[in-house]
Amino acid sequence: MKWNWETFFDALPFILPGLGVTVGLTFACYLFALVFGFFWTFLRRIPIRTINWTVTWVMEFIRSTPPLVQLFFIYYAWPMIPGIGVTLSPFTSAILGLGIHFSTYIGEIYRSGIESVEKGQWEAAKALNFSTVDKWRKIILPQAIPPTIPMLGNYLIIMFKEVPLASTIGVAGILLMANTYGARNWAYLEPLTIVGIIFLLLSYPSAILINKLEKRMNRRFDKEMAFVKEEVKNA
Amino acid sequence: MRGFNITITVLIASAIFSYLFAFIAGLCRISENPIIRHVTAVYVEVFRGTSLIVQLFWLYYAIPMLFGIQLGSNWWTGVIAIALNYGAYMSEVVRGSILAISKGQTEAAIALNMSKFQRMRLIILPQAVRMMLPEFGNYTIQMLKATSLVSLIGMTDILYYGDIIRSSNLSQAPIVYFLVLIFYFLLALPLIWLTRKAESISKKGVASG
Numbered sequence: 001m002k003w004n005w006e007t008f009f010d011a012l013p014f015i016l017p018g019l020g021v022t023v024g025l026t027f028a029c030y031l032f033a034l035v036f037g038f039f040w041t042f043l044r045r046i047p048i049r050t051i052n053w054t055v056t057w058v059m060e061f062i063r064s065t066p067p068l069v070q071l072f073f074i075y076y077a078w079p080m081i082p083g084i085g086v087t088l089s090p091f092t093s094a095i096l097g098l099g100i101h102f103s104t105y106i107g108e109i110y111r112s113g114i115e116s117v118e119k120g121q122w123e124a125a126k127a128l129n130f131s132t133v134d135k136w137r138k139i140i141l142p143q144a145i146p147p148t149i150p151m152l153g154n155y156l157i158i159m160f161k162e163v164p165l166a167s168t169i170g171v172a173g174i175l176l177m178a179n180t181y182g183a184r185n186w187a188y189l190e191p192l193t194i195v196g197i198i199f200l201l202l203s204y205p206s207a208i209l210i211n212k213l214e215k216r217m218n219r220r221f222d223k224e225m226a227f228v229k230e231e232v233k234n235a
Numbered sequence: 236m237r238g239f240n241i242t243i244t245v246l247i248a249s250a251i252f253s254y255l256f257a258f259i260a261g262l263c264r265i266s267e268n269p270i271i272r273h274v275t276a277v278y279v280e281v282f283r284g285t286s287l288i289v290q291l292f293w294l295y296y297a298i299p300m301l302f303g304i305q306l307g308s309n310w311w312t313g314v315i316a317i318a319l320n321y322g323a324y325m326s327e328v329v330r331g332s333i334l335a336i337s338k339g340q341t342e343a344a345i346a347l348n349m350s351k352f353q354r355m356r357l358i359i360l361p362q363a364v365r366m367m368l369p370e371f372g373n374y375t376i377q378m379l380k381a382t383s384l385v386s387l388i389g390m391t392d393i394l395y396y397g398d399i400i401r402s403s404n405l406s407q408a409p410i411v412y413f414l415v416l417i418f419y420f421l422l423a424l425p426l427i428w429l430t431r432k433a434e435s436i437s438k439k440g441v442a443s444g
Contacts, residue, residue: 003301064376064423065416066383069394073416076401077408161286168387175289188296196293199285207284 004190011191015177019198022173025094026160032099033106033159034152040107041114059104068165071097075169094166102159109151113144150214157203157210164195174198238393242422245310245382245392249317250375256322261329262355275326282323288384291316295388313385321378328370332363365437372430376423383419393418 043055062070075093079085088096117140125135167176178191263275282290294316295309336359344354386395397415401408 060427061416061420064380064427065419066380066394068380068383069397069412069415069419072394072398073409073412077412080406080408164286164288167288175292179292182296187300188292189300192289192293192297195289196281196285199289200281204280204284 004187007185007187007190008194010185011178011181011187012194014181015174015191015194015198018172018174018177021091021171022163022175023160023202025091025166025171025173026156026163028091028095029098029102029163030156030159032095033102033155036099036103037106037110040104041110044107044111059107062101063104067098067101067162068168070101071165071169073097090166090170093169094163094171098159098162098166102155102162105155106152109148109155110144113148114140116147117143146217150210150217153206153210153213157206160203161199238391238396239418241310241385241390241392241395242379242382245313245317245385245390246379246422248314249321249382250378252314252318253321253325253374253378254371256318257325257329260322260326261333264326264330265333279323279326282320283327287316287320287381288387290320291384291388309385309388309390312388313382313390317378317381317384321374321381325367325371325374328367328374329363332366333359335366336362368433368437369430372426372433376426376430379419379423379426 040055040059044052044059046052046055071094074097075088075090078093079087121139121143122135125139130139164173164175167173167179170176174195178195179188181191182188260275260279263271264279266272266275291313295312340358340362341354344358349357382392383394386392386398389395393415397411401411
């Protein structure tokens with residue numbers, strides 16, 4: 001069998017409705033990971049060695065095992081656990097599964113952002129008698145978050161590419177639609193190619209965009225640094 | 236669990252092939268020939284821009300339909316998909332590391348009247364490879380996770396057997412999947428350790444970052 005444009009245009013309207021699900025799921029997972037990432041960062045900052053150690057290894061465990069298996073665990077195994085088991089819809093399972101998996105990465109990004117804030121800033125906050133809330137809200141976070149934005153953006157794209165995993169537990173995104181179409185008409189080539197093209201069309205421009213953002217932010221920081229150096233020189 | 240050898244052979248084979256692809260593509264990206272450069276750029280962007288699972292299905296279903304050929308077995312399909320995908324990601328690492336070697340090194344090599352090939356082999360690569368090691372380690376862990384996808388094209392890896400046991404006894408699902416996760420983690424541990432080791436190697440004896 002060779003390439004067939006008729007099949008292509010027949011499959012296109014069948015697959016496109018799945019795009020909303022795929023994109024929606026991406027953003028849902030992403031939001032979940034952004035919020036849950038804070039939770040990891042917070043846990044890791046607790047200055048008790050056993051907790052710190054446990055959290056580090058739990059994060060390592062989640063990060064180094066396949067998201068696909070975690071997805072299956074949440075979808076198939078979670079309802080079977082006595083007591084706390086709840087049956088979740090495929091969509092919710094996907095949010096939880098992929099969200100938790102990527103929250104460990106996001107948590108690391110937050111951590112790197114917080115650690116990049118200079119020691120002097122922490123000391124200054126203490127010297128000025130800031131409360132803990134004020135210290136974080138007014139001094140640490142405003143400096144910790146901006147440098148992480150490009151990295152966080154990269155993760156949005158990475159997650160977009162991982163979301164088709166959810167088709168395996170029955171989330172009707174573009175990949176599942178393409179596979180359904182393929183099984184019905186015994187024509188996989190065109191629908192799967194459409195899925196590939198959609199991914200490329202969405203992820204490549206966003207990657208370029210983030211690259212630009214990163215460069216612009218670096219320039220801004222350089223400018224600020226140059227300004228500070230100038231001030232020091234004049235003083 | 237019988238799926239072990241499939242998971243491990245797929246991992247090892249795709250790791251070797253992806254390193255190979257990474258070096259070929261990475262070196263092609265900095266070639267002086269614009270055609271080679273652009274063709275590789277298209278390869279890298281296409282494989283980085285789409286998801287692995289889509290590529291896997293595409294190779295599995297679409298290639299036989301398009302060309303009427305089978306890519307050997309499912310095993311080869313899985314290995315080729317993973318290797319092409321991660322080869323594309325790692326070629327960026329190769330390119331970045333080579334470009335990060337300071338220009339003075341190249342100039343010194345030229346001054347010593349080395350050929351282009353000698354320059355790459357004796358001066359640039361020994362320094363660049365060291366910088367690549369930690370990233371390669373990270374990507375190898377990613378590849379281990381990616382091997383779980385081959386169960387979707389009907390290969391009998393760890394996850395596949397887990398699914399079989401689960402479908403024969405639904406109430407055992409929590410234990411089965413937890414065991415599968417533990418197995419993957421045990422496989423990942425030596426890789427994590429190697430990656431840390433690689434990080435310390437790449438930092439050792441370097442005057443300034």
